[in-house]
Amino acid sequence: MFEISLSEPNLRGNEIKYVTQAIESQWVSITGPFVGQFQNVVEDYVKADNAIPMQNATSALHMALIINEIGEDHEVIAPTLTFIASVNCIKYVNATPIFMDCDRYGSMDAKKLRHFCQTQCTLTDKGLINNKTGKHIKAVVVTHVFGNMADMESIVDIAKEFKLVLIEDSAQALGTYYTDGKLKGQYAGTFGDCGVYSYNSNKIITCGSGGTLVVKDKDKADKVMYLSAQAKDDGLRYKHNNVGYNYMMNNIQAAVGIAQMEQLESFIKTKENNYNLYKELLKDVKGITLLPFSDNCRPNYWFFSILVDEEQYGMSREELMNKLSERKIQTRPVWGLVHKQKPYENCQTFEITQAEKYADTLLNIPCGSTLTEEQVKKVVDTIKELAK
Ligand SMILES: Cc1ncc(COP(=O)(O)O)c(C=O)c1O
Secondary structure (H helix, E strand, C coil): CCCECCCCCCCCCCHHHHHHHHHHCCCCCCCCHHHHHHHHHHHHHHCCCCEEEECCHHHHHHHHHHHCCCCCCEEEEEECCCCCHHHHHHHHCCCEEEEECECCCCCECHHHHHHHHHHHEEECCCCEEECCCCCEEEEEEEECHHHCCCCHHHHHHHHHHCCCEEEEECCCCCCCEECCCCCCCCECCCCCCEEEEECCCCCCCCCCCCEEEEECCHHHHHHHHHHHECCCCECCCCECCCCCCECECCHHHHHHHHHHHHHHHHHHHHHHHHHHHHHHHHCCCCCEEECCCCCCEECCCCCEEEEECHHHHCCCHHHHHHHHHHCCECCEECCCCHHHCHHHCCCCEECCCHHHHHHHHEEEECCCCCCCHHHHHHHHHHHHHHHC
16 A cells, blocks of 8 residues: 555565475474574574563563562553553553653653652662552563663663662664663663563564563573463473463564574664665755664664654644655654553653653654665655645
């Protein structure tokens, strides 16, 4: 339907070859050899241990909350500007989210996070207590939005100081790493107690559906392997001492994933070139600002965003989106803020202002790794033309 889509999967490498091998070998389940290989490839790439292949990022997030023993007695600080799966996992374990604002790059505002912990909570031997509810705030979930690096230099310290389990939703940020500063060389998804990557069809790499759960602590990682494969205490006689889940990645997903990992750096390079081209071509367009990626890091350039200033550009974000759609160019407004979604509308929030602005003005523009320079030029020419 669209001539230029927002982001398409890019499956032009060894995907068919490896999937064929998986099928011909008859290994299609979670015990197939590609699963372990995929784990090794991801661990080597992000320089972390225990990068467990999962069914998808949603199940990985759920497992992250379970193994950190977060439950109904707990509250969890979460972003409002994120895809809703970052927050639903909190509900899955019957805990309660508290919503935090974003910074100018779209990820959690570390200054506000610290301010909240300092002014709205009391640090006790038991942990951080919310002054308003008297409940234990046990964790913080941080999303690396659009492939940016959230401010981990601050957030890692805040989590430590306030005794918070740190869960990184890096679903969108596989490949993003610090190039400078005290965390130089470290990848998004490897700072926290747990980190998550997604491989659904619009992500930087895809397995169709798939995810990784990076777990710092080896015992907790073992628990993920046990619980995610139906908690078999005796696999032969089917003895189960715990309630398990069917959350592991299978061999066909992993076969696709290995082929995708071979191409990841080239995908990032193409996206970086396209981002820089947009930057050059959009620089003089009044009322349109291309959102920068965060400093001190090599982002994976997953999603590109523009901010539409209605007064200066002469058209609102919604109108621009609709006009581009009429010209067969696909764009998408940023997600609806999670604290305004029905299941969360009564939850506590803290000084949300920046996210509100982005909710009204931010538009994601075509950015896939299959996008050509000509297509970038066409998108920009159309944006310019519409401004007249
Ligand atoms: C920030 C974020 N978290 C979680 C998810 C869920 O990923 P999955 O589709 O692999 O379950 C996504 C996917 O879109 C995401 O963008």
